[in-house]
Amino acid sequence: MAKISLQDIRHSYLSNPRLDVDFALKHIDIVFEDGGAYALLGPSGCGKTTLLGIVSGLVSPTSGRVLFDEDDVTDMDTIHRHIAQVFQFPVIYDTMTVFDNLAFPLRNRKIPETDVSSRVLEVAKMLDLEEGIHRRAASLTVDGKQKISLGRGLVREDVNVMMFDEPLTVIDQNMKWELRSKLKELHQNVRTTMIYVTHDQTEALTFADEVLAFKPVRQLPRLAFVLNMSDSVSRVSR
């Protein structure tokens, strides 16, 4: 667990950015407090996913610093940041069973098999995946698969932050509601920092303690704005 600070982050996908419009993210300064539930809300293409990538280390920012507590992790690779992420489409290991899927992150970290087993069963119970836990993961429905992706983050005890990148996009309408309450409940139980990216206001408001609304910065006319943090990110606290 850690407090996550983004300090003056700028990011561009171009190799030689000059103008403001070249940047997908400009001057982002945010602090995610330890144990908070945050939502990043904004239209497609406003840099939400990029921001997640910067926190997880999958994207390295053009400039600025990322701090976990007081440690500068800007140049640290993903595995050492101890983060978990759920993607838009469920990512599961098709040929493994549900159990092996959930155990995978633990086994990769050389955790003893007895601990793996108890931890996996605990998480499976939390997510209602106990039934058919030894079946092939590929046979599950899409919401079951998304639960597995979520579970692979929950099994690890060293997770600093869990991130969700529009995780309910492919889920049925009625299952959406259930999964959302599940997430909320999980957050109350495990108290890991969670960052939830979405373009759906309802999702953002039901999930998060704090919503960070992004403006579609790239769609603004070139000349009119010099954007700084207070322009591109506005906070709505409840």
Place this chain on the structure above:
Amino acid sequence: MISKSVKQSAWFFVIPVVFLVAFNALIPLMTVVNYAFQETFGDNVFFWEGLTWFEQVLNSDRFHDAFLRQIMFTSIILLIEVPLGIAIALSMPRKGPWVSVCLVLMALPLLIPWNVVGAMWNIFALPDIGLLGYSLNAIGIDYNFTQQPISAWITTILMDVWHWTSLVVLLAYAGLTAIPEAYYQAAKIDGASKWAVFKWIQLPKMKRVLTIAILLRFMDSFMIYTELIVLTGGGPGNSTTLLSIDLVKLALGQFDLGPAAAMSLVYFFVVLLICWVFYTLMMKNEQQ
């Protein structure tokens, strides 16, 4: 219940396909069937022979030997080409200017006419003037594919690997590029090693294309003729006489049309059977 009116006129649209299949597959095949059960002495005179030719072919040592050589050849090239093809596909760049360079280089062997491939390797491997043959002998390795069965086999296998590994590479590469980036990101987050990524993501996701690659390579190598007849002609002796070369010797060399027709049918059903078993096994796993 809503009852649909049945329109028989739909059959009309199937007629072109029926004709096409009839003329390019069924009718020629029936000719072979015709010869397989009868004896002819020309002039369109036929005598019924029943299963004689089949018994003769299936009991002949000659067929057994050719068949064993064929199985050995196909197994060896599959064992080399599939892993090698996957390894090359894995090491190819996924984006950037080198992608097209690599793809063109890979496609090159596939564009060369088959008999030219045979001729190239024949000249390349000749012990007195060929680059490969001459060099091997110059460094003290006794190599002569026109006289030593082992050398002939090695040359044949090298030629097939050179000619056809590209096909596996291209198919495996297509499978690899179709894997969404999120899988690699998730694997990174889960702390997966390179080997784990290969075993649990890349290999399962390549399964379908690899099934096709193995099927194609199996069928083509099981029916290899052109390159081989130019390279070794089935020799030295009968050492590289695989099924199709043996069949041509039987049909056109000895003009034993009856046994040759029976052998063609056996040959055809073996290919069909192996393909069917392999495909069914691969796809059965898929549904679990």
